[in-house]
Amino acid sequence: MAVCIAVIAKENYPLYIRSIPTENELKFHYTVHTSLDVVDEKISAMGKALVDQRELYLGLLYPTEDYKVYGYVTNSKVKFVMVVDSSNTALRDNEIRSMFRKLHNSYTDVMCNPFYNPGDCIHSRAFDNMVTSMMMQVC
C-alpha cells in the first residue's frame, strides 16, 4: 500500500527510508523531507498540551495529486512518514493507523536490540521484512 516508508530521527535525519518504485526514489526522498515541516508544525500545534495527550498518529500531512503523505510521531520524537499512492482509494484511515502501529512495534523491537545504537541506521532484517510486507501489498 505504501510506496515509501521512512523513519526519521529526532534530529530530522533519516534512520530508514525505503520506497518501492526505485526509479523515483529521489522524488520520494524529497517528499518525505518536505513533509517534515508539516510534521513539526503539527507537533508544535499541540503546543501547551502535554505530550501524553498528543496523539501519535498525525494523519494526513498533505496530499498531492499523485499520492498522500501520512505522519506519525512517537513519544521520543521519532517520526514515521508514509507515502501512499492516491490511486489506492480503498485505503482507510484505520488501515493507515494499523500500518503505523506495526511500524512502531517493529521499531520498538529494533530498539530493544542491545546491539542497536539509537541514532544508527536501521539494518534490522526483521524490520525490513515488515516494511516490505507493508509495501508489497500494493504491487
Next chain:
Amino acid sequence: MEGLTLSEAEQRYYCDLFSYCDTESTKKVAPNGRVLELFRAAQLPSEVVLQIMELCGATRLGYFGRSQFYIALKLVAVAQSGLPLRVESLNTVKDLPLPRFVGPKNEQELRHTALYSSDADNSTPYSGVIPPPPGRVQVKKGSVSHDAVQQRTSTDQQESTSPVVSPQQSPPTSPHTWRKHNRHPSGGNNERPLAGPGPFWAPFSEAQPGSSTTGDSIWSGHSPPPHQENWVSFADTPPTSTLLAMHPASVQDQTTVRTVASATTANEIRRQSSSYDDPWKITDEQRQYYVNQFKTIQPDLNGFIPGSAAKEFFTKSKLPILELSHIWELSDFDKDGALTLDEFCAAFHLVVARKNGYDLPEKLPESLMPKLIDLEDTTVVPVISEVGDQSGEVGYSSSPAEAPPSKSPSMPSLNQTWPELNQSSEQWETFSERSSSSQTLTQFDSNIAPADPDTAIVHPVPIRMTPSKIHMQEMELKRTGSDLANPTSPLLVKPPDLSEENNMSSSKFVAGNTVADGYSSSDSYTSDPEQIGSTVTRQRSHSGTSPENTAPPPPPPRPHPSHSRSSSLDMNRSFTVTPGQQQAGVVAYPPAVPPRPPPSQGAGPHVHRSVDAESLITHTSTSPQQIPEQPNFADFSQFEAFAASGVNEEEEDEIETHSEVLQVEKPSDSAGSLRVAKTDGRVEDKAAASVPVNAGKGTTPLAPPPKPIRRRLKSEDELRPEVEEHTQKTGVIAAVLASQPSIPRSVGKDKKAIQASIRRNKETNTVLARLNSELQQQLKQHQP
C-alpha cells in the same frame, strides 16, 4: 576352511562388521558393496585384498559367509600388522590387533566393547560407515549419548591410534559434516565440556592460550573427544580465514590432517547428517557449555541476561555488530531485550555457527527456538534443543511450565515420541497462542494509543449537595437515565415537582433539562460551573447549577410579569437585581403579549412579587395590567383566572375577594412552587384583600382562562426554549414549573435569600392553601 578362533573382542567386532556388511540379512555377504568398501578401507593393496578373499574361500563360494567373512577380517588384520598372508597365520598369530578400517566408519566414536552391538545396530543406517574396532576409533553415533561416557574409558586406549584415528574423525569440511558433528551426542565428552569449546572459545575468554593448550593436550592425550574435535573442527573447518586466527597452531596442524582424510568421508557424513538431524541442533556438551557460560553472567538459570551484558559477551566473539544484531533479533524470541537460558543458548549457537562460516538463517531454526510451553507464551513448537538431553536439567526451559517430555533419553524413543509430542505440544501451543499471546501482548504494550480523554464517557460528577440540590440531582439523574429510555420522563418528573415545594431545582431542572438531550444533564454536571450564568443554553444552564456544590439550587423563579421573551436576559438581570426589588426593578420585559383581560388582572398585581435578584419576580399581582408583564406567571394568571373564574361567577365581593385571594393564592402557590423569593407578606395581604374581589371574578373567566394561559404559555415559550418543550408536552403546570427554574439557575449567589424566600413561600403556600379550600367550599355552596 580352517577353524577360526577369535578372541572375544574379535568375535564381537567381526560380528558387527558382518552385520554391517550383511545388508540383506542373508547371513552371507557378497563381495560387492560394503565388503569391498570395507576391505578398501583397510588400506591394503588390492592384491592383498584379493589374496585375502581367495584365502577365505569367498572366491570359491562367490560370497562371504560368516566364517569366510571372519577369516577375511582376520587376514586383513594379519595383513595390516604386516604379517604374510597365510591361512595358517589365522590361528597362529596371537594378539593380532583387530583389523583397521579407514574410511567412513571413522566418524564413529570409539565404543566400549560392550556397546558394540548397539553401535553396530546404529551404524547400519549409516552409509559406508563401519563400526570401528572398540577402543580404536571413536565412533560417533549421533543419537546415543550415553555411549559417550563409556566411550571415554576406551578413548584412553587409543593413544597409539590417535594419529590414525584422527583423520577418521576429522571434522567434515562441509557444512553437512559440521552438522553431523553437531549432532553427535557429545561423544562422551561430557566430562570435558569446557575443554572442548575451549580452543574455539579462545577469542571469547581471556584465558585463551590455556584453554587451547588444554584442548590440545587432551586431544593428544586421548582420542580426541569427539565434541572437542567438533569444536575445534568448527574452528578449523570454516572456509573463512577469520577463524584461523583463533585457532591455536597445534590445532591447525591436526586440522590439515583431518581435513585431508575427511574429504573422503564428507559424502557419507553428509548423508548421515541429513538423514538425522536438524543442522542447528545443539549437542549435549554444547548445551552444557552454553549453560556454564550463562551461569557466569547470570547465576540463576531461570533468570535473564540483560541486553547490555549479553552485548558485551557476544561482542567478544568479534563478529560484526550487524551480524550480532541479527543474531539477537533471531534469538530474542519474546523481544524483551533480555535473554533467557534458551534464548542465550540459541544466540550462542548462532554465534558459533556464524563463526564457523555458516550463514545466519533468516528465521530462527526450530531446534533453536526456546521452549516456551507456557500459556503465557506465544510460541510455537517446543523444541528439542538437543537430541537426548539426558542431563534432565529441566531448568533449561525458560518457562516454568516446561514440558520435560521433550527430553527423552534416547534417540529412537525420541524420534518416536517427538511427533506425538510435537503434535500435542503444537496443539497445546497453538491453543495457548490463541488464548493469549505474549508477543501480541508486547505489541499491545508498545502500542501506545493513549485513550483520548475526550472520548471518555461523560458521567455525572458526584457533588456535595444540599438536600434540595440532591433532590435536584436525583431528578436530574432520573431524567437523564430515563431520558434515554423514555422521552416523557421529564413529564413524569415534573408532576412530582409540582407537589414539592422546596424543590425548586427539581422543577427547574425538569423544565430545563428536557428532553432533547438526555446527556445534557450529564454534560451539564460536568460542565456546570461554566454554564450557570449562561441562560442561553438553557439546558446546560439548568443542569449547570446542580453541580454547584456550594449553592443550593436557587428557587425557581416566580413567573415574573416583567419577564417576557428573553428570559435569559431577564434572568441575568433579575439575578443581579437585589432581592428587594420589585417588579419594576426587574428587567426589561420584552413586549409581552397583551394579557387576556382579566380575571386575573385583579390578582395579578397582588401576586406580584419581586423576584430575587436572580429569580424571576413572580408577580402575583391581581392587577390585570400586570398580567402581560408576567409572562412567566402565566400560571399565576391561570390560577388567578381559575380562581377568578371559579369564584367570581359565584360570588360577590366575598367571592371576589376570595377569588382574589385565590388568584393571589394561586399565583403565590405557583410562585411558591416556583420558588419565587419573597413577597410573602404582600401576598397574604393581597390575598386577604383580593379574595372578595376575586370571588366576583371567579366565574367569568372560566372560559377565557385557557387563552391567557395559552398566551402566557406562549410567551413563556418564547422566553425559554425549554419551557416551550415543557409546555408542549405538559400542561400549564409544567409551564409554570418551567418558568421557575430558569431563574434560580443563575442564582448561586443568594443562597440564603433563596432559602429565605423558600420559607416564605412555604408559609404563603399554606396560607393560600387554606384560603383556597375555603373558597372552594364557598364555590360549592354557591354553585347550583
